[in-house]
Amino acid sequence: MGRVTIQQVAREAEVSPSTVSNYLNGRMDRMVPATRERIEKTIARLGYRPNRAARQLRTGRTKTIGLIVPSVGNPFWGAFAHELEVAAVAVGCSVLLCNSERVAEREREYVQELWDNGVRGIVLCSSLPSLDHLADLVEQGLQLVTFDRPAQPNDPESVVSISINNVVGGYVAANHLIELGHRRLSFVAGSLASVNRAGRYRGFVSALEAAGLDVNDMPAWSGREDVPFGDVFAADVGRRAAHSLFSGDAEPPTGVVAINDMTALGFCRGLRDLGLTVGKDVSVVGFDDIVLADLYDPPLTTVRQPLARMAKLAIAEAVSHDSGDPGEPGRSVLLQPQLIVRASTAPPPARDQVPALTVPAVNPK
Amino acid sequence: MGRVTIQQVAREAEVSPSTVSNYLNGRMDRMVPATRERIEKTIARLGYRPNRAARQLRTGRTKTIGLIVPSVGNPFWGAFAHELEVAAVAVGCSVLLCNSERVAEREREYVQELWDNGVRGIVLCSSLPSLDHLADLVEQGLQLVTFDRPAQPNDPESVVSISINNVVGGYVAANHLIELGHRRLSFVAGSLASVNRAGRYRGFVSALEAAGLDVNDMPAWSGREDVPFGDVFAADVGRRAAHSLFSGDAEPPTGVVAINDMTALGFCRGLRDLGLTVGKDVSVVGFDDIVLADLYDPPLTTVRQPLARMAKLAIAEAVSHDSGDPGEPGRSVLLQPQLIVRASTAPPPARDQVPALTVPAVNPK
DNA sequence: CTGAAAGCGCTAACAC
DNA sequence: GTGTTAGCGCTTTCAG
Numbered sequence: 001m002g003r004v005t006i007q008q009v010a011r012e013a014e015v016s017p018s019t020v021s022n023y024l025n026g027r028m029d030r031m032v033p034a035t036r037e038r039i040e041k042t043i044a045r046l047g048y049r050p051n052r053a054a055r056q057l058r059t060g061r062t063k064t065i066g067l068i069v070p071s072v073g074n075p076f077w078g079a080f081a082h083e084l085e086v087a088a089v090a091v092g093c094s095v096l097l098c099n100s101e102r103v104a105e106r107e108r109e110y111v112q113e114l115w116d117n118g119v120r121g122i123v124l125c126s127s128l129p130s131l132d133h134l135a136d137l138v139e140q141g142l143q144l145v146t147f148d149r150p151a152q153p154n155d156p157e158s159v160v161s162i163s164i165n166n167v168v169g170g171y172v173a174a175n176h177l178i179e180l181g182h183r184r185l186s187f188v189a190g191s192l193a194s195v196n197r198a199g200r201y202r203g204f205v206s207a208l209e210a211a212g213l214d215v216n217d218m219p220a221w222s223g224r225e226d227v228p229f230g231d232v233f234a235a236d237v238g239r240r241a242a243h244s245l246f247s248g249d250a251e252p253p254t255g256v257v258a259i260n261d262m263t264a265l266g267f268c269r270g271l272r273d274l275g276l277t278v279g280k281d282v283s284v285v286g287f288d289d290i291v292l293a294d295l296y297d298p299p300l301t302t303v304r305q306p307l308a309r310m311a312k313l314a315i316a317e318a319v320s321h322d323s324g325d326p327g328e329p330g331r332s333v334l335l336q337p338q339l340i341v342r343a344s345t346a347p348p349p350a351r352d353q354v355p356a357l358t359v360p361a362v363n364p365k
Numbered sequence: 366m367g368r369v370t371i372q373q374v375a376r377e378a379e380v381s382p383s384t385v386s387n388y389l390n391g392r393m394d395r396m397v398p399a400t401r402e403r404i405e406k407t408i409a410r411l412g413y414r415p416n417r418a419a420r421q422l423r424t425g426r427t428k429t430i431g432l433i434v435p436s437v438g439n440p441f442w443g444a445f446a447h448e449l450e451v452a453a454v455a456v457g458c459s460v461l462l463c464n465s466e467r468v469a470e471r472e473r474e475y476v477q478e479l480w481d482n483g484v485r486g487i488v489l490c491s492s493l494p495s496l497d498h499l500a501d502l503v504e505q506g507l508q509l510v511t512f513d514r515p516a517q518p519n520d521p522e523s524v525v526s527i528s529i530n531n532v533v534g535g536y537v538a539a540n541h542l543i544e545l546g547h548r549r550l551s552f553v554a555g556s557l558a559s560v561n562r563a564g565r566y567r568g569f570v571s572a573l574e575a576a577g578l579d580v581n582d583m584p585a586w587s588g589r590e591d592v593p594f595g596d597v598f599a600a601d602v603g604r605r606a607a608h609s610l611f612s613g614d615a616e617p618p619t620g621v622v623a624i625n626d627m628t629a630l631g632f633c634r635g636l637r638d639l640g641l642t643v644g645k646d647v648s649v650v651g652f653d654d655i656v657l658a659d660l661y662d663p664p665l666t667t668v669r670q671p672l673a674r675m676a677k678l679a680i681a682e683a684v685s686h687d688s689g690d691p692g693e694p695g696r697s698v699l700l701q702p703q704l705i706v707r708a709s710t711a712p713p714p715a716r717d718q719v720p721a722l723t724v725p726a727v728n729p730k
Numbered sequence: 731c732t733g734a735a736a737g738c739g740c741t742a743a744c745a746c
Numbered sequence: 747g748t749g750t751t752a753g754c755g756c757t758t759t760c761a762g
Contacts, residue, residue: 003505005755016733021757030731047501052481054755056418057738064482071447073656078443082436085464094478097462099450113459116417117429140368235660265660272662291438295600295634297643297662370739381749386741396747419739422754 004048013042024050056118063093065318066114066122070102074234074262075290077125080147083311084123090312091319100126102194108133115142121318123147129195131155145317147310149195151332160317161332162310166196169303169337170203173257173285176301176339178211181347182255182283186219186245188267189259190237197259200287204257219253221245234259235266242270254282254348261286261293261302268296268344283345298343306335369413378407389415421483428458430683431479431487435467439599439627440655442490445512448676449488455677456684465491467559473498480507486683488512494560496520510682512675514560516697525682526697527675531561534668534702535568538622538650541666541704543576546712547620547648551584551610553632554624555602562624565652569622584618586610599624600631607635619647619713626651626658626667633661633709648710663708671700 006024010017015035022030023039031039042048056062065088069077085095096119098110107126111134114122121143129152131144138144138156151161170187177185187204189197205215221241238258246252258264264286268278278284279298286293289304313333371389375382380400387395388404396404407413421427430453434442450460461484463475472491476499479487486508494517496509503509503521516526535552542550552569554562570580586606603623611617623629629651633643643649644663651658654669678698 003755006757007755017756018734018758019732022732025757032731035731049477049481051422051755053418053421053483054738055757057416057422057740057754058756058758060738072437072443072450073440073447075438075440075443075657078437078440078446081443081462082438082464085437085462094482095462097446097450097460099447110459112414116414117459118418235656265657268662269660278662291600292440292630292657295630297633297637368739371741372739382739383741383750384748387748390741394747400747416739419754420741422756423739423741425754 003051004046006048006050009039009042009046009048012046013038015039060118062118062120064096064117064119065093065315066096066098066111066117066119067125068098068100068107068110068114068122069125071099072097073099075292076260076262076288079290080125080307080311083307084314086308087311087315091315093315093319102126102128104128104133111137111142115140120321121145123314123318125149126194129193131159141321143318143321145314147314148305150199150334152195160320162314162317162335163196163333164305164310164335164337166199166337167203167206169287170200170205170257171207172203172337172339173200173287173303174204174207175210176285176341176345177255177257177283178207178213180255180283180345182253183213183348184219184251184253185213185255185257186221186241186253187257187259188221188238188241188245188263190233190263200257200259219245219250234262235269238263238266238268239270239273242267243273246271246274246276252282255285255345256282257285257287259287261288261290261300264300264302264344265292265296268300279344279346281349283348285345289340293340294342296344301342301345302340304338304340306338310335368416369411371413371415374404374407374411374413377411378403380404425483427483427485429461429482429484430458430680431461431463431476431482431484432490433463433465433472433475433479433487434490436464437462438464440657441625441627441653444655445490445672445676448672449679451673452676452680456680458680458684467491467493469493469498476502476507480505485686486510488679488683490514491559494558496524506686508683508686510679512679513670515564515699517560525685527679527682527700528561528698529670529675529700529702531564531702532568532571534652535565535570535622536572537568537702537704538565538652538668539569539572540575541650541706541710542620542622542648543572543578545620545648545710547618548578548713549584549616549618550578550620550622551586551606551618552622552624553586553603553606553610553628555598555628565622565624584610584615599627600634603628603631603633604635604638607632608638611636611639611641617647620650620710621647622650622652624652626653626655626665629665629667629709630657630661633665644709644711646714648713650710654705658705659707661709666707666710667705669703669705671703675700 006017006020010020020039067084072078072081088095100107115137123145125147135156144159146161148163150163192198192201208215221244258267264284271278271282276282286300286302289302293300293302371382371385375385385404432449437443437446453460465472480502488510490512500521509524511526513528515528552566557563573580586609623632629649636643636647651665651667654667658665658667
């Protein structure tokens with residue numbers, strides 16, 4: 001029951017604890033091969049494993065990376081958590097996972113707790129506009145990597161951001177619908193109170209503008225702000241939006257861009273509740289390309305995020321100051337999203353057809 | 366940058382470190398209110414936070430619970446991880462998450478690592494038939510809670526299991542199809558090399574037997590064993606199974622029970638590839654009731670696991686030996702699954718109709 | 731090349 | 747009620 005300590009190993013191998021320590025830390029040049037071999041054998045025989053707490057207490061360092069996501073219950077975050085863990089293992093780290101539910105207070109609490117646990121690098125999937133509530137920790141040496149939230153002007157110096165260009169994402173989604181001939185488009189999202197969400201919306205608006213359309217003429221969903229800001233509810237948001245947009249007096253949209261795939265899937269479900277057919281009566285574009293997007297009926301057209309690559313980058317940044325590499329601080333890595341066209345989008349129904357229109361191939365500012 | 370220590374707090378508050386320690390550990394009866402208040406204020410003023418590593422090194426205890434799932438990329442495990450985290454927070458713990466990919470070696474490695482990290486309780490979602498590879502850790506005091514894997518005869522004494530009755534689950538799924546009039550049923554799964562999967566299959570078989578059907582007469586999918594045993598591939602398994610079952614010479618089933626919802630969804634996708642309609646040409650029952658089951662088109666009939674309740678029970682067991690409560694060891698908590706009927710199941714197509722048959726309302730042994 | 735010794739920050743006896 | 751003290755297991759100078 002009593003665990004093996006470095007002292008016991010030292011005694012059994014007839015060396016001093018410090019030599020064993022040197023062995024453990026790869027300083028092989030400080031001992032003759034014979035000693036090394038003796039230590040190796042003893043460790044194996046006793047089944048010795050170093051005590052993390054003691055090591056951490058002594059060095060202040062850990063091989064653990066913190067990950068804070070809104071909720072792993074959401075398949076997108078689940079997939080990201082998985083990719084991040086794979087990337088972490090590849091560099092010899094483990095991952096401590098927390099669900100913030102997008103509540104600033106919980107987020108702050110978890111960052112603190114991770115910090116107390118000796119975690120030096122945290123990947124934060126928060127998208128809250130401000131990082132003020134974490135500034136003091138960052139000052140104390142916390143390496144913060146924000147995911148899916150481009151760097152903001154007031155962010156602390158050393159914060160690194162990994163995200164896709166959400167503006168481009170919103171743009172290509174809307175533009176795809178416009179190219180198919182849609183002219184009445186809606187953007188469906190719960191709250192827009194996050195940096196990435198706002199970006200997607202801006203891209204949506206620019207695409208409309210580029211096609212000479214005015215976002216104010218578009219059918220809008222008024223219930224947007226009533227909805228709780230949590231990913232568990234994302235599907236529900238979509239479903240309610242569908243009900244609301246297609247049962248009022250106003251003319252409903254023929255094409256819809258949803259803030260993410262879960263919302264898009266909920267929206268499709270809502271359309272079905274009303275007897276409408278996705279990809280025929282209404283076109284729907286999602287965002288993220290979760291596994292289920294391709295499985296759905298109809299398979300969902302969506303904007304893909306290169307998750308595995310993003311996870312690898314995030315880990316590299318999170319451990320960067322361990323490897324002595326200071327890195328230029330304040331970087332914001334912006335990857336390109338990719339439109340994946342599937343069957344949930346098609347030209348609008350005949351009565352809504354408009355003469356083909358050449359959309360200028362501009363990018364959003 | 367230098368963090369505040371208990372010594373500094375003691376000095377500033379003009380008490381001894383041990384008094385501060387007593388305060389931190391809730392032993393308020395050992396100091397006069399005035400002292401207590403002084404300590405309280407000093408801690409707040411200095412922003413002191415106890416160092417976890419030091420505390421752990423001293424006490425050997427942690428407030429961290431380990432969770433090992435096959436893959437959080439799978440929505441079912443994502444949802445469970447989320448529920449478990451909620452339950453852990455409720456008792457003041459945090460969760461360290463690992464993805465085993467159902468590889469025994471990785472599982473063993475992670476359990477070791479968690480143990481090294483001072484984690485005393487681990488919730489293991491493994492379903493590997495044997496726990497031998499962990500026996501020594503358990504002997505050393507590791508509190509192991511297996512989830513979705515009923516206790517097996519050779520398990521170490523103190524292991525507690527939380528799971529649904531998978532045999533009943535498989536039974537009600539198959540029985541539902543039989544009651545609808547189906548007589549050609551298939552069971553679709555990747556590998557069956559896990560306790561819970563085998564249980565579901567046994568339930569499926571008993572339901573057939575209870576209805577006077579022979580499982581050997583049923584259309585079977587031969588590719589079963591070729592498929593990698595990982596949840597990422599679950600949907601793919603389903604899709605391939607559909608292609609295989611419905612394009613061979615043998616007469617295909619009219620009703621299918623899938624090992625889980627992801628596989629069921631993949632199966633539905635495969636049917637669609639072949640131009641078949643789920644809930645009309647073929648009935649499909651899933652397992653788990655992930656969020657997407659209800660969102661799908663058609664909404665999926667499935668067997669629900671009471672996740673939140675299971676998570677709470679798992680946490681209670683994982684921390685049980687902390688609270689001094691030894692608990693009776695070797696327990697196996699078996700909850701009842703619940704059949705959720707939706708639109709993916711219906712009576713078989715006319716040409717496959719059989720005269721109504723009264724199914725005896727027996728339970729599987 | 732190897733060993734002795736001094737803590738990292740905290741807790742828990744045991745004195746006072 | 748409060749303070750003194752001795753480590754928890756490890757790393758890391760600094761001597762030999």
